[in-house]
Amino acid sequence: MKSTISKVDHYSAEILNRVGEGARVLGALRDSGVNLTALWAYPSKPGKAQLEMIPQSSPGFLKAAKKAGLKLSRKQTAFFVNGQDHPGAVAETLAKLSEAGINVGAVEAVCAGAGRYGAVIFLPQSDIRKASKALGIK
Structure with missing residues (x-):
C-alpha cells in the first residue's frame, strides 16, 4: 500500500490564547x-x-497571514504523507528515515476517515535533502 509523500511549507505563529x-x-x-x-x-x-x-x-497564505496580523516564523520544510490507512503506515516512512540515519523531530498523524490517513513529519532543516533522497522525492 503505497503512500504519497511530498515536501510542504510549514509556518508557525504565536497568537493570544483567548476565546x-x-x-x-x-x-x-x-x-x-x-x-x-x-x-x-x-x-x-x-x-x-x-x-x-x-x-x-504559500504565496496566498503569506499575504492573508499578514492581513490577519500574524507574525510568521521563517518558512520550514516538512514532509506530508498520505495514503490508505493500514497498520504501520507511518512506521514505514519513519523506517526509511531511520535507515538513512535521520532523527525525526516530530510527527503529527491522523486517520482521515474513509480508510485514509495523513501525517506531517518534521526534521532538522539540515536533513531535508538527505530525507528527500531516502524517501524517493525531489
Whole structure:
C-alpha cells in the first residue's frame, strides 16, 4: 500500500490564547481563500498559543497571514504523507528515515476517515535533502 509523500511549507505563529482568537485567525484566512493542508494549535506559554500551519499555497497564505496580523516564523520544510490507512503506515516512512540515519523531530498523524490517513513529519532543516533522497522525492 503505497503512500504519497511530498515536501510542504510549514509556518508557525504565536497568537493570544483567548476565546475566539483561533476562530478570528482561521476566519481571516478562509475569507482570503486560503486552504490549509494541516493545522494544529496548542498552548505555548501563559496567555499564548502556537499555531502550526501547512498551507496548500504559500504565496496566498503569506499575504492573508499578514492581513490577519500574524507574525510568521521563517518558512520550514516538512514532509506530508498520505495514503490508505493500514497498520504501520507511518512506521514505514519513519523506517526509511531511520535507515538513512535521520532523527525525526516530530510527527503529527491522523486517520482521515474513509480508510485514509495523513501525517506531517518534521526534521532538522539540515536533513531535508538527505530525507528527500531516502524517501524517493525531489
